[in-house]
Amino acid sequence: MFKKILIANRGEIACRVASTARRMGVQTVAVYSDADARSKHVQLCNEAVHVGGSAPKDSYLQWQRIIDAAKSKGAQAIHPGYGFLSENEEFAQACADAGLVFIGPPASAILAMGLKAESKRLMEQAGVPLVPGYHGADQDPDLLKKEADRIGYPVLIKASAGGGGKGMRLVEKAEDFAAALESCKREAINSFGDDAVLVEKYVLRPRHIEIQVFGDTHGNYVYLFERDCSVQRRHQKVLEEAPAPGMTPELRKQMGEAAVAAARAVNYVGAGTVEFIVEQPGGYDKPEEMKFYFMEMNTRLQVEHPVTEAITGTDLVEWQLRVAAGEKLPKTQDELQINGHAIEARINAENPENNFLPVTGTLKTYRTPEWSVTFERGDARVDSGVREGDAISPFYDSMIAKLIVWGADREQALARLDGALAHMRIVGLTTNVQFLRQILATESFSQAKLDTALIPREADVLFGQDSLGMPMSVAAAIGHRTFNEIKDLQGKDPFSRRDGWRAYGGFSRQFQLMYRGEPLQADLRYEHDGTYYIVISKPDGTLHPEVLTEGPLIVEERDDGRMDVRYGDDRQVLQAWLDGEELNVFSQRGSSQITVVDSLFHSGEGGEGGRLTAPMPGKVVSFAVKAGDKVAKGQPLAVMEAMKMEHTISAPADGEVVELLFAPGDQVQDGDELLTLKSA
Template identity: 55%
Template sequence: MNEPAAMNTAPTFRKILIANRGEIACRVIATCRRLGIATVAVYSDADRNARHVRLADEAIHIGPAAARDSYLRADVILDAARRSGAQAIHPGYGFLSENAEFADACAAAGITFIGPPASAIRAMGDKSAAKALMADAGVPLTPGYHGHQQDPGFLRGQADAIGYPVLIKASAGGGGKGMRKVERSEDFIDALASCQREASAAFGNPHVLVEKYIERPRHIEIQVFGDSHGDVVYLFERDCSVQRRHQKVLEEAPAPGMTEARRAAMGKAAVDAARAVGYVGAGTVEFIAGPDGGFWFMEMNTRLQVEHPVTEFITGTDLVEWQLRVAAGQPLPLRQEQLGIGGHAIEARLYAEDADRGFLPSTGTLRHLRLPAPSAHVRVDTGVEQGDSITPFYDPMIAKLIVWDVDRDAALARMRQALADCQVVGVTTNAGFLRRLLFTDSFAQARLDTALIEREQAALEAGTHVDEAAWPLAAVAAVASTPAAAADARDRQSPWQQQDGWRIGAAAPRVVHLQHGEQRHVLKVWTQPDGWQVQRDDQAMQQLNGTVADGLLTLQIDGQRRSVQVLPDGEQLHLFGRDGQRRFTLHDPVGESEQGVGDAGSLLAPMPGRIVATLVADGTVVKRGTPLLVLEAMKMEHTLQAPADGTVKGYRAKAGDQVGDGAVLVDFEAG
C-alpha cells in the first residue's frame, strides 16, 4: 500500500483549462486558486459575462450558445487548451466529462484529462455492456434485458417476461433523461418511443435497456476514488432516493438507517466494480437497494457527481483537490482505514423552475439574488450572481445548498432555514417546493424511497396555499411599497406626499386586487399614523399596527409579530420571511378589462424549444389538464396541458418546429 501524498505538495500542473460552466467551473477555479494553479475558462455566447468567466485567470470564447456548438465541441476546447498553454483539462460534470473520444484526444495532444482512462469510460458508458462486465466481477445485478436488440415488439416481449412494473433506461446516459417506469404492457410502446427520443436528444444514442422495477427502492450511491498506483478506496455512501422523474432532488450522507455490515458490503462491491475497469480518479457506483437489505448495481458515473459536497462535508475532504493530485500522478491522499464519517450533510438543488406548472424551467434575469451566508455549517455552490441570466440553453440550476451538523435532525433544521433564507426575484424557483418536501413526514422520519414525492403529493400541493394572515400582510406590503409611499416615508412633513387617503368627511382606502395560485381576493387598506386597517372582501376590518422601513415590513397580526422583506417586481409582489418566499400577483382590473380576453383562447410556449408531438386532433373536446403537445427544452420533454375544459380549435406549430418563448402553440376555446 502506498503512503498517502503529502498534502502540502501541490499538484505539478501550472495551468488548467476548465471545459465546463456554472457552479462546477467556479468550484474548480476556487480549488485551483487555493493550490496556486492558474485557470482558463471557456465560454459560449450566452456565457460571455458568466461568473466562471469573471473568476478565472483567463477566458476563451468557444462558440454559439447551443452546447452542441460550444461546450460539446472537443476540437474547439482542445484548441483553446493549446493556445492558452494549459497542461490539463478538468471536464466538470456533464458535457464532455464522460466522453471517451475526448479523453483519447486529450492524451493524443499531450494534455492531461482530469478523469478516468478512456477505457474505463467506454466500459461503463454503455449500460448494457457494463452490466455484463459487473456480472463477471461478482457485483449483484437487477434482473432485466441488457442486450442490443432494439425492436419495440421484442423489447415489450422482454418486459412482459420480466414482469411489470419495469424501467426503460437509456443505455448511454444518466441524469434521469431517457428513463420511464412502465406499469402495463399496453403502455410500453409509447413509453419506449418517448425514452428513445429523449435519449437521442441528450446523448445522441437511442439505445435502451429494460429492467425490473424494484418496489420501494432506495437509490444509494458509493463514492469511489482510484489512483494510478493501483489503489482504490470508497468514501462511503450518499442516499439519493428523493427524486422526481428519476432526477435527484435532495441528497444526503450518510444514508439513514445504513448498518455497518451493509455499508461494508456495498463499499466492497463498488471498489470491485472500479477495479474491474482499471478505474482512476473520482467515480460513483450507483445501486438500487431494496427494503429487505438487498442491493443491485445500476450504473457507474465515471466523473464527479453534482452531489459530491455532502461526501466532502462528512469526510472532511476536497474531492476536486483529490482529482488534481491523482491526475498529476500522486497517490491517494488517504488510505481506506484513515477515512471516517463525521456528522450528517444534506444537499438541495435550487432550480429556476415552476413547481406549480409541472416543474417547467423558468428563464430570465436574476434581478434580485440573496443566498444563505456561508459558514462552517452552510455551503453554497453557485455559478450565478445578481444580474446574471438563466437562459434556455443550459441546466437551470441557480445554486446547490449544502448543510452539515452533528446529526440528521440538526442538519434538517439547518436546511429548512437555508431554503427560507433564499431570495430570488426574476425567475420562479423550486425553493418553496423543496422546503415543503423537507417538512413531509416521510422525509423528516427518513422513510426514504424513490416514490417519496409521489407518495407525499397531497402534502406538497397543500403547502402551496397561504395562511390567512398572509393576505392582509401582502395588501399592506403592496400599499407600502409604491413609489409614492416610499417618498412619504422620506418626507413625512410634506402634506403633498401623504398617502393616508385623507378626504373631507372620511379617509379613502387603497383597493388592492391580489392573487396567489388559484386564490384571488380584493382588499381595502386604510393608512393610519400607527399602522393600517385592512378589510378582505366583505370580512370584518383588521387593525394592523406596525412599521415599514427600507423594504422591511413589520406588523402585529392576530397577536403575532410578522416581519417580511418586500420586493415589488412589476405586477409581482415578493415577500421574504422566516417561513420562506411568497409571491403574489397584483391585478389591475381596469387594465384587464381593457385587454379583454384575447389571450384566453390560446396556449403559449413557456420557453423556447422544439415541438416533439401533438397529442389530440383538431376539434377535440378536452378536460382541463389533458395533455395537448410535447415540447422539448433543456434536453427534457415537457408535456403541455389544456388550461381549462374546452375545444382544441387547431395547432399553430407541428412536430419538429422550433418555437420561441411565448409563441402561440394551440388555438383553444374554453367552455
C-alpha cells in the same frame, strides 16, 4: 502539479474548479458560449476562450474547439466538470492524442461503463451484486418476454444506453409487456440512437444509494462512503445526504468494497460514483434487511459531491487535480472517517406545481444566507454559477445553486437546512425553495422513511400548500405599499402627508389583488386616530369567508430593513420585493407571491377566444393540429423543447384552431403566442 488547466464546462462546477485551482496556485482557462460571455465562471478564470453559439451542440460539445483552445493557451490538462463531455470516451481519447491530460478516468473505463448491459456483465464477473434480470445481446421480443416472466412481475424495461429517466418503463403484469417494450424501444432510439434494452426486477421500496470512489495511477483505491439520493422527481435528484440514514457499518463496508471492486474491474482513475439500488423488503425501520444491487457507474464527479466533502473533510476537486498529475491518493482507506451529517438541496428555476416545468428569467434579486460560505466547507455552503442580475436561459439546465449544510447529526443538519432555505431570497422567476422546505417537514423525510417514491407518496402535503397564508399575504401587499408611501413624506406638516390622514373623518382605498389564481378586493380604511383596517372581500363585494371580517394593520420598520407586519392576531417579520405587479414576500414561516393589479395598465383588455403562449424560451418541435381543427380540452397541440427537455402544450378548453403562428424549428421567447383558438 499542473501550471494551467482548461475547464471545459460552465456554471457552478466551472466556478468550483476555478476556485480550487486558484487556491492550489494553478491558473485556469474558461470556455464560453454566446450566452455565457459575461458569466461568473468566465470572471473567475485567468483567461477565457469563446467556443461558439449558445446551444451546447454549438459550443460546449464542440470538443475539437476546446482542445484547440487548451493548446493555444498552453494548458497541460482539461477538466470536464460534469455533463457535456465528462463521460465522452472520444473526447477523453482525443485529449490524450493531443498530449493533454484528461482530468478523469481513461477512455477505456468510460467506454466500459457507458453501456448499461456491458457494464453489468463486467460487474457480474467482478462479483458485484446485480438486480436479477436479463442483460443479454439477444433482443428478440419473445425472448425478452420470456425473461420477464422468469424474473417475475413487476419488472423494469430500461434502455441499455439510457440515462436521466428516459427509455424506462414499469410493467406490472405480463399482458402489458409487449406494448411497454415497443414504447421503450421507440423512445430509446429517438433519445440515444440505440434501441437495445435490458429487463430487471422492480425493487420494492427502492432507495438510491451511491458510493464515492477514487483511484490513482499507482493502483490505489478508496471509497469515501455513501450518499443517499432517494428523493427524486422525474428520476432526477432533489435532495442528497451523507451518510445514508439507517446504514449499518456492515452494509457500508460491503457496498464500499463492492464499489472499489467495480472501479478495479475497469482500471479506473480519478473520481467516480458507483450507484446502487437498495431494496428494503422488511420496511423502512429494518435496515439490517436491506439488499443492494449495482445500477451503473458515473465516470465523473457528481453534482452532490459536496456532502461527501463535508463529512470527510476533503476537497474532491483537489484530489482530482493531484491524481491527474500523477500523485498518489492523499489518504488511505483507514485514514478516512465520517464526521457528522450533510445534506444538499438543489435550488432550481422550476415550478413544482406545474410538474416541475423549468422556467427561465432574470435573477432580479438573488441573496443567500448571510452566514453561508462559497465553495468552502462550513455549516452552510452555497455553490452557484450565477450572480444577481444573471439570466437562467433555455440553453442549459435550470439549477441556480446548491445549498449544502453540515450538522453534528441528521437532526441538526435538517434544522440548519430549513433555516438556510428560509433565508434564500430569489426574485424574478419561480423556484423550488418553498417546495424543498415542505419536503423537509414531511414525516417520510424527517423520520428517514426514504425511497424513490417519497414525493408522490407525500403529494397531499407537498403540492397546493399555502405556507404564508392569504390574509398575511394581502396584509403584506398593502403594508408594503403603504409602508413605502409613509416613508415618502412631502413635508413636515400633516396636510402634506401621503398616508391617508384627514383632518376630519376617515378615508378608504381599494386594492385589486390576485392570490393563487383567485381575484380579491381589499379595502384599506384609514382611521382618524392613525390606525388602519383591512377588509378582504370577493370581487362581488361579499366578505371572504376564510379571513377576519376586518383586522387592524400595523407596519413598522426594523433596523435591518425588514418590515414587522401585524394583521389581526398574526404577526410576521417580512421582506418583500416588487417585480412588476407581483410582490414576492419572504418570512421565516414561508414565502408567497401576490399580484397587486394595476387597473389602468389592464384597461382595454378582453376579447373572445383563446390563445396559447410559450411557457419559456425554446424551440417549437412540432404541432399536432392545423388551422380549422376542432380540439378538446387537454388535447396536445404542440411540443416545445427547452432546457434539454420536451414540453407538451395542451388545449386549455374546447375550441377550434384559428391559426398557427410559428413553424417547427422556430425559436420562440417566453410569452410568445404559438397559436390562436376560437372558443367552442
